[in-house]
Amino acid sequence: MNPSSANTPQPPTGPRYWRSLDELAETPAFRQWVEREFPEGATEWRDPVTRRHFVKIMSASFLLAGLGMTGCRRPEENIYPFSKMPEDYVHGVPQFFATAMPSRGGAQSLLVKSLDGRPIKIEGNPQHPFGMSGTDRFAQASILNLYDPDRAIRFVRQGNKATREAAMGFLAATAKDLAASGGEGVCFLMEQSSSPSRARLQELISSRYPKVRWFTYEPVDLSVVRQAATEAHQTAGLSLFCRLDRAKVIVSLDSDFISGEEDGARLMRDFARGRRIEKPTDNLSRLYVVESLMTLTGANADHRLRLASSQICALTARLAAEVLTQAAASEAGELVAALQSVNLPADVKPEWVKECAKDLLANRGACVVLAGHRQPLAVHLLAQAINRALGNEGRTVELFSVAEPKTGTIQELSMALNAGEVKTLVICGGNPVYNAPADLNWTATQRKAKTVVRLGYYEDETTAVCDWHFPAAHYLESWGDARTSDGTMVSVQPLIAPLFGGLTELEFLARLAGLEPFNPYEIVRETLRQRAGGVDFEECWKRFLHDGFLAGSTGRHVDAPFNWAKVAEHVRVLDTALKPSKDKLEVVFHRDYSLDDGRFNNNGWLQELPDPITKVTWENVILLSAKTARELGVYFENPERGRLHVPRAKIELDGRQIEGPVWIQPGQADYTVGLALGYGRQKTGRVGQQSGFNAYRLRASKSPHFAGGATLKAAGQQQLVAVTQDHWAMEGRPIVREANLESFREHPDFAHKMGLDAHEPHVGALYPHPHAQNPAMKGVHQWGMVVDQNACVGCAACVIACQSENNIPIVGKDQVARGREMHWMRLDRYFSVAPEDKELAAPQVVNQPMLCQHCENAPCENVCPVNATVHDEEGLNLMVYNRCVGTRYCSNNCPYKVRRFNYFDFNRRPLDQLYRGPLAPGGMPDLVQMVKNPDVTVRMRGVMEKCTFCVQRIEQAKIARKIKARDSGDVRVPDGTITPACAQACPAEALVFGDVSDPNSRVSRIKEQSRNYSVLGFLNVKPRTTYLARIRNPNPAMPDYAQQPLSLAEYSREHGDPMTEGHAPGAGKGGR
């Protein structure tokens, strides 16, 4: 068993036996097999420890254990108190700090929980003018990046580790050169940023060294909106701020404002507020969506039109023509004339556009038209022209003036590099070697600079072709500042010192340019000092850090004149491209719901997060409509159950080729190919390696968002895709209940007339509940939750928040494909289509957050042989890990399928070592364990787990209340004190938790609504989690109007219409 003998061939001495040829060969594969769980313990006998030695040691230790009884005493552990106690610090009490997560052109204001000096959970900052406790999923998951063992942790010089001193020395030398040359030949390639401090530094450097050149590159550039605002209003530096909560009609032109665009979390919140409905008489906003791919925004649409991205500009022009002829001022005459020459795409019904325009015109000042970042400038200008003409500016759309330093593009930088003008190239963040446009041939181009210096969070593809790599600090380790989309200046303050000595961008720039002070803290203070003016600065600074934002810095609407001529100019040269066809497909590159543009590639939580629409994990897929797939010969059927193998296909565009698995997406425009960016990395961390294909390889400068003329053919192979929900339909069952607004107004209680609910009181339990009396639910509080399906947009921030709060491990693609994902909370996504719609062209989508329902009559509890899942007196269905022996009966008996079993030591082992035996070393890097929430038990292999309603938060709140109460007896926790992680993170405020025994609590009042129903209520399990039926608000005048939502129509066909009077459930063909 000595490995050296395996490597050096030895002549056989005496007889040898082997169990397989592999063993004889001693291949690594066999070794690995030996290390797997069975045969057990084999792992101990490898490496230099011989068997004899092993037995010797083991017997000695058993002897010691027996004689000294050391086994009975636990090992001696030390307590190390602080040698100097920090002021105001109490060990074990969490601290919260306001900070912000910068993103492209904006930021999210956050409140981060820190326990014992370690940030562990991210929440929204409710004090910020947005007043949001929710965040998007990226902010929730960003904490995992902080503890990523694969992040850049060293200074690298030409591939070799360099000392910090050497690196700083290099920066100082560069600063000297810069001073000597005045910046000749020095180019900076930056990411977009909203940081006022960075802008200030940039200006400072430019003014001191005027020859320095600045370039910006964002692979997914969302700034076209700002460009359009600036051009349309003849005012430099304008940004657009939409207030969807004030809009009654929203029209999205390829704009996935629900998490596909800038500022997704706030837009979701505002949109959800407009969709909130309490009484049947309440009003609801209406959402029209025109898009090529099926996005979350399309999933929430009342009217959705699928149209190839290249055709949307023509439709926009028609829509603008309809609106402007009736609403525009006289200056717009030229524009209206120009618009008349544009024809509507052939397969769009003119009534669709006409009625949509009519609806807009009927809601002047209370509607908004949004254009997506994939659309060209002309579409944005037209959208803003419509908003202007309808008087939305200043109401639903506000314009803020934002000064930004002027920079060049990556194409200009590429030209400069090719011309040999660049001596030193400084790359701050980004990863251009991976994501630069394919036509730039960036790897070679970048090398044309004499020296390439980079500040990056990972040692990635770009690092390999840099002379120097500096590790970047995470935003939770950084001093900085940023601006949120409303212009409010927010602070970025560190929660922890840089774990690996990383530099912030501010420090890096300051050092590089030799601008004292280098300390980013001082840099940010200086920026604020200039901004705050004469007030008491120290006080202002303290407030800035404490609140997380600078009060009074919120932008104000600028009433700028509108340049109609400019818009007309753009309309005249509108590119009405040819319609895509079978041989000339249109490729659409989209920002990935999980990885963004690839920056979260090595984040396991996001990699494993099912895409909200496709439910595919761990990779990207080639999205095609059913019709297109059929015509191209790559159509496949979902198997009824089991692992899903899909065909692979090759796409060629302008001579560039990529290959990937095909996915059939209902509702996608025909002859459109959707490709998510951010996957297929060559060099990334352990998590992101080998996930998906790289769509950037197809992407060229001239068409970064969609490109025509692609061909696709089957590659002839099949591939396993790990998908968490392979069945798409509800099959007419009333799981998600929905109705149109008008019918809801007529029948407010329709949700109670579906399924067996009307019979429910008469059915009763089949068997008396064995624990009905034990314990009786007599607690002071009775916890319950309600999910508003009208508000839920399906963004999945809750899933990541739950993962972060409750120490939920990731399991890897292979295990997901086996149905072993561990998410306590999932989002069920159902498509429903009309029976005649065989091509799945116009599906309606519903999302349903599904988590443990905390049934009062919990079926899991009756079947547990060891009482490992029991009720507490406050109505929580508890999971007692120490009792669980892993029979999984509970999971089998759970009608909602929300229980999760630890098939492996997911928390102790990296994904590639799951199959190692219990005696093999754990192997999980310590750094990853730092992200764990110490208030929640980390579960081991062989136990069941599930949503606890965040019992740790409940208990902590109760304890806090009791500490406050002391001897007063006032122990009832006030309503609103406890928010589970999912509800807190929800940007749409769709989840409400509270005490259902208190009739005045928010949750009780919401449960009073007529839309309230229980999923599978007929089982009489009495779930504590209930749902509010979804109400759609379609426009009866529209050509695609249907009297009932499609899922309700399907239900009605099977079981009879719940809206008809006297309807008794089951009056149709009977239940299933």
Added chain:
Amino acid sequence: MSDLFPRWYNQLPLKIALGLLVSAVVVSAGVWYYLTPKYSRVGYQPIQPVPYSHATHVGQLGLDCRYCHTGVESSWYANIPSPSVCMNCHSQVLPNDPHLAPIRDSVKTGAPVPWVQIHRTSDFVYFNHAVHVNRGVSCVSCHGQINKMVEVRHEQSLTMAFCLDCHRNPAPNIRPLDQVYNMTWTNDPARQLEAGVRCVRDWKIRSSHNCSACHR
């Protein structure tokens, strides 16, 4: 053939069974007794780097628990004081005592004093000091008469049974809040029970017996 198995072989199964039974009983009894926290923990009294005497400081000088264990009222954790707390007095009193060398070193160098942990609950138990001391459970109930201990020893078993005994019947251990940190306070048992029951009722003490109370 009869020689092959002698006659005493007939009783062999019975003897084996009996032997196994006896040894099983002995082993179970041994494990029962020796491996339970009552045996293995109670009385645990490790040697500390500094022979700090609670008897002197609390018993004789009357220091309040919270002078050093500052976090006990607000956190789940009753912290061990930092050496600077010791030096508040010991910069004047016994400033050169050799026993206090580790404390002085710690203040000077910043290296913490490696106190040996005595009371410890398992990782899956979320015990909270603050809620107990704020609701009338004295330190004495779990830690014993600290004021009489020259060196701290593990006084109670602190097993789940120990916790549950009190959670099921908290009345005997509930004191007036101003006596929680009084190590010497006693009440006669009958009156205590009556007072305890009154407290439990008036303060709405519902010490949970549900798993969620301590396991999350």
